[in-house]
Amino acid sequence: MIRDFGLQEFWFLITATRWTLVLTIAASILGGILGLIVALARVSVFPWLRATAAAYITVVQGIPALILLFLSYYGLSKAGYDLSPIVAASISLSIYASGYLGDIWRGAIQSVPLQQWEASTSLALTRGQQYRHIILPQSIRIALPPTVGFLVQLVKNTSVVSIVGVVELARSGQLINNATFQPFRVFIVVATIYFAICYPLSVASKHFEVKFNAYRAS
Amino acid sequence: MPIVQVEDLRKSFGPLEVLKGVSLTVERGQVVALLGRSGSGKSTLLRCLNGLEQIKSGRIEIAGHKMSYSAAALRDLRKDVGIVFQSFNLFPHMSVLQNVALAPRLSKGLQKSEAEGIALEMLSKVGLLEKQGAYPDQLSGGQQQRVAIARSLAMQPKVMLFDEVTSSLDPELTQEVLVVMERLAADGMTMLLVTHEMEFARKVATTTVFMHQGLVHEAGSSNAIFAEPQTKEFRQFLGNAA
C-alpha cells in the first residue's frame, strides 16, 4: 500500500532526527576528549608521540567516514564486543571526530603567538602550567570557529551510520520514500531538517570568525 | 588649448569634503608639482584626474577627454593618461617584460611581438633592459618603480600622473627614479607629480601648486613660488619641509 507523505510521516522524520542529534552530541563529547589527547600528543616534546598522533590524524583524514565506521563496527565485534548499533556508531563517529578535531586544535595551539610561550617560560611555569593557564585559553579563541564549523560536518556525517542499522534522519527518509514513493517531497523535507540544524551552526562559526579577527585586529 | 583643465572640483569621502573647489590648468609639456601636507587633497586630486576617484561636482577635461564614468569612457581616458603609484603595484606573478607588455597587448590590441618591442624600448628608457626576465620580488624598490614607470609609458600616454612615487623608497633608491622622471620631463612629457621631494620640484617642475585643506593656495611658476611664498601656510610648509 502506498501511503501519502503527510503529518505522520513528517513526525517519523522528526523522531529519527532525535538520533541524529544524540549521535552528534555523543561523538562531539567523546571525540572532543579523544581529540584533545591527539592534539596534545601532536605537539608534545616526545618525537614518538608526535609521530603516532600524526599518523593517526593522517589515517583518519585519509579514509572515508563510511570506511571508518565499518572498521570500528566490525573491529569491535571481532574484538568480542557486542554493541548496539547506536553505541557502535557513536564510537566510530568519535574516532572520526577526534582525527579532525585533533588536527584543528593542534593548529590552534600552534597559532598562539611565540611571545606567549616566551613570556610564560620566563615566568618559570612548568609546561603543564603553561598549557593550562596561558596557551589553552588562547587556543580556544582561535579554535572556536573551525570547531563549530566541524560540528556541521559531524551532523552531516551521521547520515552514513544507517548502514549499521541506526535509523537516523537520512535512513528514516529512505524508509518513508520506500513507503510513499514521493522522493522529491520526502528528501526535500529531510534536507530542510538538516539545514535547520546545520545553518545556525554555520552562522555561529562565521560569527566567531569575525569576532576573533576583530579581537586580533585590536 | 590646455591639456588638463580642472574647474571647481569638489570631492567628498562620506561626510568629509576633501576637495573644496579646486581649479587648475596645465599646458602641454608642463611639469606640475603638487605640494601640500597629508590630507590637503593632493593625491585625491591626482586620482580624480584618471577617474580612480569619482568627483562630486566640477569639470575635468584631460588629454581631450571629458571626464565620464562609464567603463568604456574611463578605459579610453586611461589609454591617454598614465599613473604611477606610491606602492608600485607591479603584478607579482609576471616577469618585468610581461608586466610592461601586458597593457599594449590587451588594451591597445597590439600583437605580442609588437607589444614586447614597445616594452623593451620603454625598459631601456628607464635603464632596466637587462632585467626583462626578472620577477618583481627580485628587484629593489627603485627598480620596481622604474618598471612601473615603463609600464605606464608603454601605453604612450599624453599625460603622466605620479602619486608620491618615491615616498616608499629608501633614500639611496630615490635618485634612480628621479633621474628617469627628469629625463621624461626633458623629453616633453606633460607630468603632474604629487611629491615631497622639494629639491626635485624646484629643479624639474615648471609649475608648482600648493594645496592646503582641499583648496589651491598658491600656483605659479616654480621659481617664483619658491622664491616668494605668498601665503603663510605655504611659508610654514616650506619651513617644515626644508
Place this chain on the structure above:
Amino acid sequence: MFDLQFAPVIASLPALLQGLWLTVKLSFIAIVCGASLGLIVAMLRSMAPPKLRWPANIYVELIRNTPFLVQLYIIFFGLPSFGVKVTAVEAGLLAMTINLGAYSTEIFRAGIDSIHRSQIEAAQALALTPLQIFRHIVLKPAVQKVWPSLVSQFVLIMLTSSVCSFISVEELSGAANTIQSATFRSFETYIIAGLMYLALAIVLKVGLFAAGSYIFGRRTRKPLLPASAMTSPILKDAQS
C-alpha cells in the same frame, strides 16, 4: 581475540581494484567538473554587483548545510519523478560535481577577495576590461593562494565518493561491501579498502601539490597564515 584472515580478501583483489578504478574515474571527473563549476560561479559572483550575488550564496549555503547522501538521494530518486532518468553512476557524478562546486566556489572566492585592491587599480589604470583583469591579474595569484585548501577539498570529494555505494555504485566501498558479504571477512576487507583509500588520498595530495608547483612556477608559496601564527621553537619539531 583477533582472528584475521586476509586470504579470501586477497583472492578478491581484482574486484577491489576494479572498484578503486571506478573511484579514481569518478573522482577525476568530479574534480574537473566541480572545480570548473566553482570557478565559473566565483567569477560571476565577483563581477556581479553585490545585490545580484544571492543565487550563488543560496547555492553554497544549501549544499554546505545538507549531507551529501541527501543530495545524492534527491538527484537519484527525485529526478526520475520529473521524467529525467539517471543511472546510479550519473547521479553520483552529478551530486559530486554540484557538491564540490559549492565548496570550491567558496575557496575561490577567498582567493579572489585576497587580491589587493591596488592590483585591480593598477590594472584599471592600464585600461584593462574587467574580464581581462580577472583573467590576467586575479586568477593565477588567487588560485595559487588557495591551492592547499583546494587540494584538501579535492581529496575530500574523492573520499565522499564512498557514499555513492548507498545507491549501489560499485566503486571501492561498494565493491568492498559486496566482497565482505560474500567472504564474511568484513574487518579484513575494510582494512584493505581503507589502505587503498589512504594510498589514493596520499597520491592525490602529492600529485596535486606537484602540479601546483608546476603551474604556479618558480616557487610554491606556503598557505598564508594569520599574523599571529608563528610557531614556537619548542613546537618547531612538531611541525612535520
